[in-house]
Amino acid sequence: MSRYFLAFVICFALLALIFSGCLPSSRALAVSGECEHLLPGGGLSMVTGVRFETYPEKVRIVFDLTSSTTYRVSQMHNPPRIVIEIDNAHVHEPCTGEPCVGEPPQVLSVDDVAVRAIRISQVGGDRVRGVVDLRYALPRCQVFTLEDPDRIVVDVPKQYMEQRRLTIASGVKYVQIDKGTSLGPVMIDMLDVDLNNPKISVRTALAQESGFGRAPVSAIVAREGAIAGVNGVYFDSTGRPLGLIILNGQIVTEPVLGRTALGITRDNKVFMDNVDFNATVTVIPASTSTPGVAESGSEGQDAATTFAIDGINRRRGEDEVILYTPFFGATTGTNNYGVEVAVAGGRVVETGNSNLAIPREGYVLSAHGKAKKFLTGLKPGDQIDIRLGLTNDWMEKGVIYAVGGGPRLVANGQVSITSTKERFGPDIALSRAPRTAVGITGDGHLLLVTVSGRRPDISIGMTLDELAEFMVQQGAVDAMNFDGGGSSTMVIRGYVINLPSDGVERKVSDAILVFVEESGLFDRAIQ
Known part of the structure; x- marks a missing residue:
């Protein structure tokens, strides 16, 4: 599944609830299109070879020519690829370069996270086609020419960041982020909740109305009538939370190993601390x-x-x-x-x-x-x-909802990961995985974040260090990690927004829910 197709599904689902045109048209970054360029000069040109070089930020592909000619470049989404049509040209025969080009189409494998292969062939009469097979949709490539000798250069970007914002209710914004890294793509979904808005409340909820169990986040959101929600604390096979849960001012489960927890008062004050x-x-x-x-x-x-x-x-x-x-x-x-x-x-x-x-x-x-x-x-x-x-007197401070997790990611606006202190194993502390996190900004906003992962062509997930850096970049002064992996789920208006790594929603023990007193539909997208 391409990121473009995934984006189409997400946006189509949300558009069913809002005005037509409220969302960006797709999650993909690349824009299909075609443009024509002219190398000064004329006459029949020979393509003598194709070569590439990989860098952390890009893959550079070079088509070597014997003389200048016109060419066209198209970049497509599905399947993701770049097509270079070179006019008045033949592949060089006999082949003298590496790799050899000619008939049938020659394939040059590229061992890179963004580019799968390069193919070149003679098509039509005097036209050579080069196809760059991408592993996932990317922003538009940069194409330029060089002389002495004549070359067509294609730079395929690997590092990028694009985000789109959508107001889903007064005081609640959804932020969709696509990020390219030297290791692959990362797909991030974030809810920005303004806790200064008196019509907004944030609460925890268990999977079942009585007793412990497991249910998809979407089911918990629907049952409680929330506008949105994400998964919360770790849990065992019975669905019992493995960490602090406070509901309606009552401690339901105790903290584990003094790990970090999030506490919320009736008037939307939030606390983040190690709790015993x-x-x-x-x-x-x-x-x-x-x-x-x-x-x-x-x-x-x-x-x-x-x-x-x-x-x-x-x-x-x-x-x-x-x-x-x-x-x-x-x-x-x-x-x-x-x-x-x-x-x-x-x-x-x-x-x-x-x-x-x-x-x-x-x-x-x-x-x-x-x-x-x-x-x-x-x-x-x-x-x-x-x-x-x-031990930190949360009950005396009026905390009526709380959820544990850990480790802490950010303290006082600085990266501060407490994996060792909170005794987390390497599966959580050191791995690259899907993630769920929560952050508190200096101006009283709550950031609920999911990072999709375990899908190399869509999203590779994040390490805790990367997640902490991201939370700081988003303005969090305090942030913590929640249960991740296949549990990571974000639901908005009944739709699963992220890409659960199991392929379907995992049943979890609890969720953090956002409630809004409202009467209208989605607002239009904020560009």
């Missing part, structure tokens, strides 16, 4: 009138005790205390090797060893191994007080 989990339980037996003071004759626990919670809504590990809330599902799903108490209204309502039902307006505490001592002996009526917090 800080949660405790205080147990006050019903027979204790004063916390910490035991009454004689009480059974089981007879004094208030406080201990730490190790995690929320995940599988219970050895010697751990885990808190299960209704976000997890109907029951804890635990084995028989623990002690559990169900709590509603701040008091124990049920005890057991495994798989307790989670009260709709409460929670279950589940302990294993050495931690069982904290819950052993509790009985209905005992008072339970839990305190859930984060």
